[in-house]
Amino acid sequence: MSYGYGMGGFDAMFTIVPVFISIVFVLVLGIIVVAAVQGIGTWNKNNHSPRLTVPAQVVTKRTDVSCRRHNSGTGMRHTHTSTRYYATFQVDSGDRMEFSVSGPEYGMLAEGDRGDLTFQGTRYLSFERS
Secondary structure, three states, X not given: OXXXXXXXXXXXXXXXXXXXXXXXXXXXXXXXXXXXXXHHHHHHHHHHOOEEXXXXXXXXXXXXXXXXXXXXXXXXXXXXXXXXXXXXXXXXXXXXXXXXXXXXXXXXXXXXXXXXXXEEOOEEEEEEEO
């Protein structure tokens, strides 16, 4: 008994699937390459920037918490949380700069602190209270 579907539909599907997978693979690989090139470019620019030390004041601090949940094959759910720390400094000209700082450094900074900010490009190096 034939239902008139034939195998043509399956052949077309099996031909499209590898093409689709290849396109997705190339897109993901392209995104990874672009992100790596941008990261290396920023790192290189920071390395070639002068180290500057300027009077500054801590005007604000913030955190960025991200949470990822994963399901394992055993039905267990795992949660991974990470926190990034940021501090914004205002220099005497009125310009503000936000830098990513380490957790311990974040804990040592208080809004309103005045001192000498040392940075290189977009890279935070230190803050010494005066």
